[in-house]
Amino acid sequence: MTSSSTVSSVSAPADTEAALRRLINSGYRFVHPRDADGEIVAVVGVRAHHTVVDVVRLDAEDEVTAARVPGDEENVLEPVTVLWRSSGAVGDVVGELLALADEDHAAPRPQWATSATAAATKGCWVAGQAGRTKWLVASA
Template sequence: MVSSMTSPAEIDAGTPEDAAAAEVENALGRLIERGYKFVHPRDAQGEIISVVGVRVHGTVVDVVRLDAEDEVTAMRMPADEVDVLAPTTLLWRREGHIREVVDALLELPDSSASQSLSRGATGRGCWVSGPRGRAKWLRATA
């Protein structure tokens, strides 16, 4: 019995779009594993304009916004920031290609809960749904 083998020349490497999609999927998976929660801000017509991941830990909030695989912005801000989508204070920021930005973001040290308690900061809050699929981060005040 002869088994059928595939030569390297017969293996389809995929299209550039396939490679980009796999890279985005990989980056999103890494962020999810680290505890990021995602929302999808929409325009007035309800179309998704970006994918936004948020992770609150200790005294900081980390936010990553994906507009395209080469248009990614990641930020770290204090946990008491009022609007995490348009912060007034940034502790760290990086823009660029998804792989570089996500790698740099995930390399940042975690903020410990003990720092949060000692400084009196709180990173608590939640996403509240709005009209046409829009969402807004509301910081807990108590």
């Protein structure tokens, strides 16, 4: 084993931990989808803000997908409408996601929207285990 392979095998978990800390510090809340046996299949971070929801799914250190979807998207884990998307290694994808301005790709509020309608999009439902859903409150 060469020293470069040792460095890369040690840095991947460190990169993942640093990326997760950046997401937590940015207001992301996490859910952990499980398979039928109860095993965690991914780590999913969600941040609802303004008129959008940002979602990042970590299946492995080099298998990460992030997306920005409209705040009224019914299923943020399998969205019909995607405003922005990226996939790749954890450091790259999380960096791109956190570099997005809150206004980037934001849907304008319709003129007919009332304060009650706006309040209704201040969070999102995320599928949990055993068919249950969880409401994640918007961070901004």
